[in-house]
Structure formats: C-alpha cells, structure tokens
Amino acid sequence: MLAFAPLHGAVGAAGTALSWLVDLLEPLAGGTATAAAIVLLTIVVRLLLSPLTVAQVRGERRRAALAPQVRDLQRRYAADPAKLQTEVFALYRSAGANPVAGCLPVLLQAPFLLVMYRLFSTTEGGTGLLQERLGGVPLGHHLGDGLAGAAGPLFAALLAVLLLLAWWSSRRARRASTLTGTVAGTTTEGPGAAALARLLPLLPFTTVLVALVLPLAAVIYLVTTTAWSALEQAVLRRPQPEKTGALDRN
Template sequence: MGVFSAIGSFIMTPLYYVISAILIGFHKFFSLFLSPEGGTAWALSIVGLTVVIRTALIPLFVKQIKSQRNMQLIQPKVKELQKKYGHDRQKLGEETMKLYKDAGTNPFASCLPLLLQMPIFFALFRLLDQAAKNQTPHGFLTVDLATKFGEAEIGGVVPIYESFWGARTWGDTPDGGVMMVALVLVIAMTATTFFTQRQLMSKNMPADAMSGPYAQQQKMLLYVLPLVFGLGGIAFPIGVLLYWTTSNLWTMSQQFYVIRNNPAPGTPAFAAKQERDKAKAREQGIASGEIVPEPEPETDRRPAVREQPKRQSKSQRQAGSAGGQNQSKKKQRGGR
C-alpha cells in the first residue's frame, strides 16, 4: 500500500503546484473587482484553470483530429482486410495494426485528451476536498488560502466543495439549493459529453466509416462515457463539475471550428463547406462588379434530324441525268 501511495504522491505533487499556481493567479485577478472572500472569484478561477489547461492541450487536440481523420480514410482498407483475413483473427490483428502504423494513426488517439485530463481532474478534486475538510494546503496554497478556497460559496449560498450526493443537511433535510445546482451541472456535463462525441460522428465521418470496428468503438463511447460521468458526477464537488463542464464546452467549440473549416473529405461537413465556398465566391464576384455566369438551363442537345431525299421514279432520274449532261456541254462551248 505504501508503494502505491508513493507513486500517487510522485504523480500528484507536481500537479498540485501547477493547479494551485494557476488558481491563485486567477483569484488575485478576479479579486480586483470581486470580493476575495466570496466564492464567485474562486469559481471563475476554476474556469480560468480550465481555459489554461485546454489551451496547453491544443497541439494534442490537433494530433487527435488528424488521427481520427486518418482512421476514417482507411476504413475501406480495414474492411478489405476483414474480408481477406476474417478466418484468422491473429493475422487480421497484425495486418490491421500494420495498416494503422503506415497511416500514422491509432484507434485510441481520440481518448488521449481525456486520459491526460484525468490526473488534473483528480488533483483538483483532492485539492478542493482536502481544503474543505481539513484546511490542508497543497502546492502553493497557504493554510489561509486553503481555508478560503474550501469555504468558498457561490453567491454566498452554494459551497463549491459540496456535491449532489453529499449535500449538507439542515436537520434531516438535504440542502435543496446545493442539490439543484449540482444536478444542473451533472446534467450539463453529461449532455456536453454526449453532444461532443455525436457532433464528430454526425458531421465529420464519411458514410463508409460508419459501419467498421472504428465506428462501433465510437458508438460505444457515445453512450458509455456520458453514462459513466453522469453516475460519477453525483459524487463530484461543484467546483470539479464546473471544471469538467467548461472543458466539454471548450471541446465542442474547438471541434466545431475544426469541422467547419477543415472537414474530412466525403463527409456532410465537407459538402456543407463546398456549398459555403461556392456561395462566397458568387458574393465576391457580385461585390467586385464581375458578372457571375448563371448555370445554363438544360436544353435538348439531340442532333437535328437530317431531311431525307424524296423518292424519284426511273424516268425522273434519267431526265435529271440528261439535263445535267446538257448543262455540262453548254459550259464547255461557252468556255471555247
């Protein structure tokens, strides 16, 4: 047990210093125009922490998008391998991993931002929980700051360390205000997790990528992740729920921008971008005074019907031939 505790301390201690430094910096900033004793300044500091963390993860997000795009583009090749090696699962696995390696992608790349945020998530949870229960400082927090952080209340009513499950009670009745705020944040966290994944599948995946193993993995995550966070969220402090919901909103906005401006070929988002580009080109042409040609209406392009010569009798043909010979003789005499 001591070994695991040492490993956990080795991982979490640097995170305590990073997270506490960012929180204290934002708290000093928001205290310039908000009460430093109030919970609103601390709540906004948690939002600021989220923005800093997600900004630092932008390069990883770009790598994730590229990996997902490559996964989509190689799905037809994955299906070919399944048809070819369907009887040999070991060979199928080897060839599939080789294909992933050649394409520079990984089926688990889409989980990297989530996995990297989990230690930060637990560090914030621990930092807030210890500050609230024992006034224990971590990182750059002093005892005084840890106490203020642990006792911070949004609007002077809702403590940021409380959770839906552990809402404090007045007598035998749970605090309804805390439970309501926590429930709203749990629902918001669950909904944003679901719609973030659905946004990617419905807008930026080609049709032939919706039936392979990668699509099955994405469909499973689409329902499993929100369920996991929804069930676990009832035990998360309000401050942690605020962090995760803000992170999901950041992901949705970032993903919307990438899908809209740089969609994968063959996807609904790609077709929508082509239509916008065409409309923009027409508007620019009109603004510059250029005449933008309208598409030509469809016309009957069948070749004209040749007029067939009238049928003549034998005597008419002989008379015509004799007339032609007489005309030729007259031209010859005239030439002399």
C-alpha cells in the same frame, strides 16, 4: 490515496496558481472570484493541452480514411489472422498512420486532468478552496449535504448543463459513427465493434453521474472542462469531406 509526492507537489503548484488568479479576479468578480478562477484555470490548462487533442484528431482522421481499405483486407484475409495483421500494419505504415498513436495524447493529458480533479475535490492545494462560497454555498458542498437554500438551484443548473452537453456529445458521436462507419477513428467491423458502437455514445453521460458525488468546486471544473471538450469536438471534428487528407499531410 493518490497522495504520493509528485502528485501532491503538482496539486500544490496548481493551488498556488489558483490563489494568484483569485487575487487577480477579486476586484472584478467579488464573491464569485474563486469560482471564476476555477473556470479560468481550467480553460488555461485545456488550452495548453490543445496540441495533444489536435494530434489525436488528426490520427483519427488518418485511420478513418483508411477504414474502407482495412475492411477490404479483413474480407480478403478473413481466414488468415496473422496475414491480416501484417497487411493492416503495412497499410497504416505506408499511409503514415499509427493504429495505436491515438491513445498517446489521451495518456499524456491524463496526469494534468488528474491534478485538476484533485485540486478541486480535496484540500491538497492548501488554498482553503473548499471553504470559499458561490452564492452562499460552500465550494466543498456535496449534493448529499442537502439542497437547502441556494444549493438546490445551483446544483440543478450545473447538472442541467452537464446533461445538455452529454446529450449533444452523444448525438455527435452517433452521427459521426453513422456517417463515417467508424468509431473513434477505427473501423466498426470486427469482434465487439457493434457493442463498442453502442457503448461510446453513452459515455458522455458518465459525467452527470460523477457530478452527483463531487463537491461544488469539482462540479464547476467538470462543467467547464466538458464544455471545452464539446467546443473542441465542434471545431476539430467538423466534417471535411474534400480537404481532410490534404490537411492531415501538412
């Protein structure tokens, strides 16, 4: 599944880059070179995708700033959905915001993240990645393969980090929703908004569930990319009560 030509070619290219990083790091990292290369390659890819994340956050801030006006329009045109839609789009257009533009950066990032996932969870890259070891544990080792030796402590440590990151991200999501009255940059009023507000803070914990069925190489990738996402949240979504509007217009 998903082994069509463009994806397979991209995974192969990523595998070549990973092999180059392993060779580069081996004199310094020794037996941990492959794991270190996974971390480094993940960071490089996330750095390349950072402009998309910045664009997404700016879009969210614009829409969040308009949320009070949107709520006012919702009250004013509650009995006329067609007029409400027209007025809301006119408001976004006049403010230079797009109610659906926030989805575009996420969609553009998805193919890159899929390639990374395939590289670290299958043998498509042609690097023999899953046969390499970290602390004596093969990078292709799953939790279901057993927890004997170093596997138990290693997986326990990685899952603990994922759980901590999920808790931190969930806490930030709840706090942002409470302080701004928005969920992911949209107003929290309207059909299904309450359910969405309860659901979104739980989503970070899905990374822990996913890690339970992934090989060690993919878990290392997941920990790295999740930590990077948490760092982006801390930096890009920090409160800017006075300067947000001015910065977003620049």
